[in-house]
Amino acid sequence: MMIESNMDKDHTWIEIRQDEGNLTGANNVDGQILSENRNDEDELLASLIRGKFLEPPPSPPGIFKIPKILQGPNEAELILPKLVSIGPYHHGKRNLQAMERIKLCYLHCLLNRTPTPDTTLKHLVKRVRAIEQACRDCYDEKIDMSSHQFVEMMVVDGCFVIEFMLGRTYSKILWNDPLSQSSWMRTPLISDLFLLENQLPCCTPCVF
Known part of the structure; x- marks a missing residue:
């Protein structure tokens, strides 16, 4: 068992x-x-x-607004344009409105000097509208402007800068430049064109 x-x-x-x-x-x-x-x-x-x-990594914006933390007591001297706005950041400010009329004079004279099919206002508007989004992306902040407003600003400001530089490049004044009648305006205006917040995208000049 x-x-x-x-x-x-x-x-x-x-x-x-x-x-x-x-x-x-x-x-x-x-x-x-x-x-x-x-x-x-x-x-x-x-x-x-x-x-x-x-x-591809997103392209960083190239035109920034200076952060508040970096702005000192001399903000008006170093950041804000005194006479002319270029681009959207200071566009429409009341103290800069006088130059808007002069910008249109510069645009008119630039287009009428040697008119060609590629220098008509319609052609420039079409070219700028084709790169509108690329231009908007160059700015650090969202631009609260309609498509028409933004394209108009780019065309007017771009042509103004070109015509202004032409007037400075050639010893002979190309036309009856309103700014040439007020020499005191030229130095502060040139300073405005170098301000960080007062710029056009680098892709814009190829249009003009």
């Missing part, structure tokens, strides 16, 4: 060990499946990140 009992115990022990082996094997299979699934997920995420390497 003892022998049979021992045999029964051994048989039972063998069955238990087999059951444990089956459980261990099942756990190993489940663990392997989970590991493979995680590897697939990791590879998918790595592939998505790798795909972003091919995307």
Whole structure:
């Protein structure tokens, strides 16, 4: 009886060990499946990140407004234009409105000097409108202007800068320049054209 009992115990022990082996094997299979699934997920995420390497980084804006924290007591002297606004940041300010009429005179004279099909006002408007979004993206802040307002400003300001520089480049005055009648205006006006917040995008000159 003892022998049979021992045999029964051994048989039972063998069955238990087999059951444990089956459980261990099942756990190993489940663990392997989970590991493979995680590897697939990791590879998918790595592939998505790798795909972003091919995307060109966004171009940083080139025309910034000076942060308030960097503005000192001499803000009016170093930041704000005194006579003329160029671009959108100071466009429409009351103290700069007198120059808006002079800008239009400069535009008219520039276009009428040697008119060609490529120098008509309509042609310039069309060219500027084609790069409008690129011009807007050059500014650090969102420009709250309609498409017509923005394009008009770019055309008028761009032609003004060109005509003003032509008048300074050639010793002979090209036309009856209103600014030539007031020599005191030229120095502060030139200073305005160098202000950080008073600029046109670098892509604009290729239009004119």
